[in-house]
Every structure is written in C-alpha cells, then in structure tokens.
Amino acid sequence: MANSLISVQIIPKTKELKDVIPFVDAAIAIIEAAGVKYKVQPLETTMEGELSELLHIIEVMNKKMIELGSVNVITQVKILYQPTGITMETLTEKYH
Numbered sequence: 813m814a815n816s817l818i819s820v821q822i823i824p825k826t827k828e829l830k831d832v833i834p835f836v837d838a839a840i841a842i843i844e845a846a847g848v849k850y851k852v853q854p855l856e857t858t859m860e861g862e863l864s865e866l867l868h869i870i871e872v873m874n875k876k877m878i879e880l881g882s883v884n885v886i887t888q889v890k891i892l893y894q895p896t897g898i899t900m901e902t903l904t905e906k907y908h
Contacts, residue, residue, distance in 0.1 A: 813897030814849070816863040819890040821856040822873055824882035835880055839873040846872075851900060856888070860900055863893055 824835040840857060843850050846869050848861040859866050870887060877885045892898060901908075 814860045814862065814899060815893060815895050815897060816866055817858055817860055817892040817898055817900060817903070818863075818866045818870070819853075819856045819858040820870055820873070821888040822877065823886040823888070824877040824880075825884050825886070826882055830881075835877055835882060838876055838880060842873050842876060843869060849900070856890075858900060860898075863891070 822836065822839045824832055826832055826835065840852060843857060843859060846865070848859050848866065848869065850857055850859045859869065870889065874885050874887055
C-alpha cells in the first residue's frame, strides 16, 4: 500500500506569455508514464505512491518545464505521509 498522497500544481513561467496548457499536459504525461495512481483535478493533480518516488516525479516534471522553454517554475505541493498506508479513497470514501 502507498505511504503518501501528494497533490501538485505546476505553474511554468513561459517566455512571451505563451499558453501554459501544453506545459501542464507534459507534466501530467510524466505522471502517467511513471505508472503511479493519480487523479487530475481542476487546480491540481493528486498522486498516490511511495514518498521518494512521488518526489522524484515532481523533480522530473520541473526539469521538463525548463526543457520545454519555461523560464522558471513554481510548484505548489501538499503531502500526506502515512507510513501505515494511505489511499485517495480512504480520504474521500464518505463523499462517494
């Protein structure tokens, strides 16, 4: 069972105020390629997995933004670390 949930919002600063949606799509593609469970929300994406793996994914996402031409990146992160195990469903099951 996963020990962490991380919600991440990536905000790339683009040259000449380009549309950031292709950058965000690239970040989500990195999450998908990593094979972790995730859920895209309107303002952030939540991932479920091992803390070190999820933090590595965030690092890869930030580097990709620069490779794509972003001047810099603001990344907002919320972490729930629970060594005994945690899932997205555990936190939201009463709402479904």
